[in-house]
Amino acid sequence: MSDDDPRIDPPQTGTEIEILRGFLTYHRDTFRMKTAGLSTTQLAVTLPPSPVTLGGMMKHLAVVESGWFSEVFVGGDLIPPFDTAPWDDDRDWEWHTAGADDPAELRGLYERSIAESQRITDEALAGPASDRPRCLLPDLGGIRPRPASGWARSHFRDAAGPDRGQAAGGWPGDQRSSAARMRAATAAGRWEIAR
Secondary structure, eight states: OBTTBOOOOOOSSSOHHHHHHHHHHHHHHHHHHHHTTOOHHHHTOBOTTOOOBHHHHHHHHHHHHHIIIIIIITOOOOOTTGGGSOTTTOTTHHHHHGGGSOHHHHHHHHHHHHHHHHHHHHHHHHSOGGGSOOEEEEETTEEEEESOHHHHHHHHHHHHHHHHHHHTTOOTTOOSOHHHHHHHHHHTTSOOOOO
């Protein structure tokens, strides 16, 4: 950690839960750091050929948080506004609507989704292991219980981590360092978030 990088490296030792939470916090803080202070215009910039924007990614990461923890882990509903979004009409609703969202609203939504994920995790870990909720996974025959709640948390980390890495300047197939990718994007006038 340095003065300009507030992230704390994930622990190298500890329980599975401590390590998983450390990695999730690190990935979340990476995205917060890379999007801090960006305007609506900056959050709507794309890096062609991809139509992905940082605002869309922020909203997507919020629904991913809610989906994995609220729906998959405990079998509940998505947090608002995702619980009433027109998913049947637009599978990528979060990506398509983020450009019209205020940055403060996007950040608030992202933070609420993280807070809810942390609340669910804290609640699940509060009691004895035998009382902890079982992970629910969709199956062709409906929803089936799975004993490995750690699987959902691990899969979430693996699914969301690359998205946050892209926000740090990484795109699939690009082997340059994050700093080099950010400088190149900034020099090309595509993103102004190199720090």
